[in-house]
Amino acid sequence: MKYKKVPLTAVRRLSIYARTLSDLENRGRETVSSEELGLDANIPSTQVRKDLAYFGQFGTRGKGYSVKELNRKLREILGLDRSWNVALVGAGNLGKALFSYPGFRRQGFHIVAVFDNDPAKIDKEWKGLKIQHIKKLPEIVKEKKISIGIIAVPSSAAQEVAETMCRAGIKAILNFAPKRLFLPPECKQGTVDLAIELENLSYFLTK
Amino acid sequence: MKYKKVPLTAVRRLSIYARTLSDLENRGRETVSSEELGLDANIPSTQVRKDLAYFGQFGTRGKGYSVKELNRKLREILGLDRSWNVALVGAGNLGKALFSYPGFRRQGFHIVAVFDNDPAKIDKEWKGLKIQHIKKLPEIVKEKKISIGIIAVPSSAAQEVAETMCRAGIKAILNFAPKRLFLPPECKQGTVDLAIELENLSYFLTK
Known part of the structure; x- marks a missing residue:
């Protein structure tokens, strides 16, 4: 899959989100809001939503993102699902x-x-x-x-x-x-x- | 001197500009345009101008920046003029x-x-x-x-x-x-x- 015109700085932030999500997953969390994800990653939640929007529709309004699903997807985008x-x-x-x-x-x-x-x-x-x-x-x-x-x-x-x-x-x-x-x-x-x-x-x- | 609301990513780019300017200075260049500086630093010239504007007025329209003066100023802003x-x-x-x-x-x-x-x-x-x-x-x-x-x-x-x-x-x-x-x-x-x-x-x- 091709994603167009994603800024380099957004790719870097995806790595940070993936790390934060792995942390949450290890702590047994199932869902997370963009506000919480932003707080944990030290990135404004508006930026979190904007960055994720480059790669499609994630999450459900009012319920947030599935930690496991979003982490899996980001790792796939970053090429971390292989060696x-x-x-x-x-x-x-x-x-x-x-x-x-x-x-x-x-x-x-x-x-x-x-x-x-x-x-x-x-x-x-x-x-x-x-x-x-x-x-x-x-x-x-x-x-x-x-x-x-x-x-x-x-x-x-x-x-x-x-x-x-x-x-x-x-x-x-x-x-x-x-x-x-x-x-x-x-x-x-x-x-x-x-x-x-x-x-x-x-x-x-x-x- | 205090500079307000400078994004972290802009500070990082200042380091890159300072390196590029040192290179130019070593090669004997006296002035540089934001286009050239951007090209050398691999950063769009609009971004170069925006970043430098956080810290005041540099350069002269049509003549560009003084390589030595801008480098000295950036190094001072970054705290590189001391040890x-x-x-x-x-x-x-x-x-x-x-x-x-x-x-x-x-x-x-x-x-x-x-x-x-x-x-x-x-x-x-x-x-x-x-x-x-x-x-x-x-x-x-x-x-x-x-x-x-x-x-x-x-x-x-x-x-x-x-x-x-x-x-x-x-x-x-x-x-x-x-x-x-x-x-x-x-x-x-x-x-x-x-x-x-x-x-x-x-x-x-x-x-």
Whole structure:
């Protein structure tokens, strides 16, 4: 199913709603109003209703949403009802932290291959997974049906790694290097700039 | 100076504009239009103009913005014209990656203390900085004038660590544990949920 013109920020909020709904489901809740969902997710209820309306008609007037049904639907929209094979490039501190991050696996993202170009790291094992030389990326991406790549290398190497990933058939790249990547349009990119979050906080401390 | 009712998403975009302007400044550019700035930052120019208007009148019709002047102003608004002392709690893989992340220092965020509660980690040194027991946090926060805390502990410990930070006088907390924190209103929080970024990508792969 195609959904047109959904803003990026709305997609991000869907993830937050899905987390909030999973919490409610675990606590045995069966229905929830947009007001409660908004309160729990820290998002205005008008925004909640607007965001959900992009994807069709949910809920019943006066009764609210079915927690289980809405969660299932949002997870389907977000592609969380299946699992994704992920390649990680960069076996440094950040790479290791991302490899160990439990939140990825919980949402169906499995890091099935780790690459680096440092001979001292190649063939080392992380939880039984051998670190491979970056030159093996194309064959392993095909072999393991990898569709998502994570870049955790220094900024100076990020663009080259990204191009290698795209050429190998990876369709989406999550970039942790604080550098803008230039990619072909068929390759979707997301960037995590950890410093931006601190800048958000310093803005509020400065006021 | 106080700016009223600036949406959180606009503050985030200011960080992106500031990065783009620094890039332009390094390339020797003197002026930039909202169209170019938007193109470089991947944000519509109408949004650029709207965001900047929250903070006053910048630029000259027909001539655009002075790159240097606008960058200086945005960095001042974001609190990036000074340095901030930061405490990191959690000396695991993620903590180590954050400690080594060059982007923090570049923007004036200095991790001046690292805490953990694992006896095996206490007194170990990271780049000459001794890891301290969490019980020493209150005295060190005062001694080193720390105003920002970063939480990189397991979810189960995050709330307790956050409360310890707030009681010690920390005013803003960046939380990497995938768990919502409940804090007193004087303590500002930001959350980084690394999985949300992957979900954004899987949404686009699913479409």
